[in-house]
Amino acid sequence: MxxxxxxxxxxxxxxxxxxxxxxxxxxxxxxxGTWEPEPLRWLGVRGLYVAYRWADRHEAGGRARTSPIATVADLIARRP
Structure with a gap:
């Protein structure tokens, strides 16, 4: 109230x-602030999900280090 x-x-x-x-x-x-146009934001998020899924499969195949795919996805997502 x-x-x-x-x-x-x-x-x-x-x-x-x-x-x-x-x-x-x-x-x-x-x-x-301005927001991203919705279709582009959605495509970006979906693309990162696919990239991380590929990185998980890559790493599950016996890689001892972080997949380069995950490294690039982290840079795009601005993750530390």
Missing amino acids: TSTNLAARTLTDLVLRRESRLTRLPWTGHRP
């Missing part, structure tokens, strides 16, 4: 163009 009350009072001040403490809150006027 508290957040609903706060949001309603803030929205009232914004609609009436009143300058108040509520209209200066950090979340008022916040612009979210």
Whole structure:
């Protein structure tokens, strides 16, 4: 209830163009970052799943070290 009350009072001040403490809150006027276009994001995620699956099969075949496929997938996924 508290957040609903706060949001309603803030929205009232914004609609009436009143300058108040509520209209200066950090979340008022916040612009979210851009998102990737959905088909490209989905293809990227699916591609990484396939790459990790291949890397698992590669490593299950008796490799003593991390598969190069997994190394490249980690770089793409920005994993440490």
